[in-house]
Amino acid sequence: MRTWFITGVSSGFGNEMTRQILAQGDRVIGTVRSRKKMKDLIVRYPDTFDCQLLDVTDVPAVHRTVSEAFEKYGEIDVVISNAGYGLFGCAEELSDAQVDHILATNLAGSIQIIRSALPYMRLQQRGRIIQISSYGGQVAYPANSMYHATKFGIEGFCESVAQEMAQFGIGMTIVEPGGARTEFRYGSAKIANLMPEYKSSHAFLDMLDASKNLAPGDPVKMAARIIESTGQNPAPLRIVFGSQALKATIECLEKRIDEYKAQEELAASTDIISK
Template sequence: MKNRTTALDDDPARTSGASGGTPVWLITGCSGGLGRALARHALERGDRVAVTARDTAGVAALVDAHGDRALALRLDVTDAASVAAAVERTEQAFGRIDILVNNAGYGYLAAVEEGEDDAVRTLYDTNVHGVVTVLKAVLPGMRERRSGRIVNVSSFGGLAAFAATGHYHATKFALEGLSESLAAEVAPLGIAVTIVEPGGLRTQWAGTSMRQSPTRLQDYEQTAGRRRAATLAVSGRQPGDPVRAAAAIATAVDSATPPLRLLLGSDALAGARARLERLRHEIDANEALTRSTDLERAS
């Protein structure tokens, strides 16, 4: 019998004719971390999952353990052809996509001035443009069925920004704005959007997955430089559990009214509340100046 990860590329008959009413997921970035934990959670509860990665060898064992309910598909969000092929194969195998999880992405360490142009563009291509590519491939089927769930994995870093991760924050802030607009557009069509904002999860985000600029400017060593070191040092010691995070996402997806935003982790919760308080204070402190720009109304 062929290995399942290669058979999907070589034998279309193996991915057609699936039936049943269990939910169908397509998850990007399943080679590790939250994406892998979420794929495993969905499969273990009996759902059907397109487990995608740039290299399917990294997800072969997970897929092989779950028979015909799992597909290993190559999907590189920066490659529109691979996205289209993965969506088509999923729909051939399972008939539809009920739940799309845009999880693929990575971090980048650099002061804003230190960021390398090509590296920053590649970061946007994955964290923002890649999400749009996947959305545009999956949404037609959801619109036709008038149902679906979309989960866009952002970060607490999509709500608040810090030194050394400005370019990463910019991609997540962009994703948050995109997701809010999308939610308003698709809600009348029976499609719900949830923005997931994890705090520190014990994954390789700050470890082997992290990229950084080789440029180090002395003027930023006490700000971006110190935070670079602190970010890398926390790898393996983050408080969040990706397995529990996956279960929380599944619970939100199952809800009749999924939340627009879902914070994950007590660190994200505390940080978000502190951010709201700082924002409220700044708005209130400048209220008179803010109102001064209005045209005077005739009495």
Template sequence: MDNVWFITGSSRGLGRSLTEAVLAQGSRVAATARQPEQLADLVAQYGSRILPLALDVTNQAQITEAVAAAVAHFGRLDVVVNNAGFGITGAAEAYTEEQVRSQLETNLYAPIAITRAVLPYLRQQRSGHILQISSIGGRVGNAGISIYQAAKFGLGGFTEALAKEVAPLGIHVTSVEPGGFRTDWAGASMSFAPTIEGYDLVNQRADFFASGNFVPMGDPAKAAQVMINLVEHPNPPVHLVLGSEAAAFLRQADADRKAEFEQWLPVTLSTDHDEAENFLETEMGKFYGVKPEHQRAAE
């Protein structure tokens, strides 16, 4: 299908792989990058089907201009991909204030801002699909990448709530949650906090990333094709995990969370007011569609 895509961070990594795959299968792309001249080879190959746009995703004025320019050029937007971002490794107390702010601005505030900028157009169309490129690090916490994961957990929560908000408008939202893919995430684009004595596990992770010996499982070209197929699906998921590494992490985390939840459930339930009703029978429970466990199992 001839969709119009808006892809941030399109000049390198997963964004570049996705941009190339989308163009190769016949769709059009508003491709944003800090240095759009890096897309010159794709312009030479695909001509007017690609619109390179300069965009610093932390700049609200540039976001507004880029979205408006894409709509003006192509007439609509069908798929919006919030891909731009970068990783950082270190102990939570070691990050500089600038490093913390930069992570949150790029990996959380920026996709929220871009999503808010495109929603009026998608709402008027009563169609569209937003892909938030998150991470398995937005579902499972690991030592050494706490600030990166803080942003990705936030993005996952935003996505899940937004998906319910815009579904009646014909708009889909998916949090794409890869494990390690063979991009430069853990290479040239990775940054590091200062080292602090005592954090042995964190420092070992940082040394491993810096060594260049980290070889991820995932193939970005395959991930790109999955996303192209995804936007054609009539009932896409709100969360899509990519890669065997990510699947293994999530299975273990889900099992650990369930065991912990069940162990502490009596304490959880003990805090209700003595006069409180059964939550499942309250107006709020009905409004949010919360179902008893036996009913969910039967479905």
């Protein structure tokens, strides 16, 4: 039996991964802000599902919850930082409170979950950390600026930590899903106070309307692929889900590389030339 620690298990990928992991006989310590949606799993898996209340914006609570989980179960095989949400609106349309909250949840919350687990995983000299990001951690669209800020940011953090922890046998994987039929789009997404001046950037409204545009990604399949990835050694640093997401990511990175290559002369012009 393996032990998994997963944040945000009441919906979306977190919920689907939890259901699949419990069904295969493993243990899950899953965090939620409310246990209401988890009653069926609590009843069905009383010995292997440990449902913990946690708001990842509460940093002391994050440290305490992670520490108590490791101390209770001895070792944790996989830590999945999954809690997060989408915020849509152009930069000028967002309130200060909206900016602060998504940074505290998606970015700082993910960082603190991982930081809290590191000393325990370093001592056990094995394990896997998985950060649920998005292909929006590589590709940017209008009216998604703060969501992209959190995902670009957490990917840089994870890529650095992956190098730090490799010497201790800890693998790190950043998961970059494309659009999926989860509550992320059709329930939990937050929308700014929209301004008519930015109407041309509000195409996301159709994306969030299930009657107009269903996402192509299957959350059941994506959850299964995430679980399967923990068996890969070495751990893949990044995994992209969805053919459209992969295509957009490759196109974006190729364009970025071309732009950098065109700057070779400019970049060299700022070097100190020793005589």
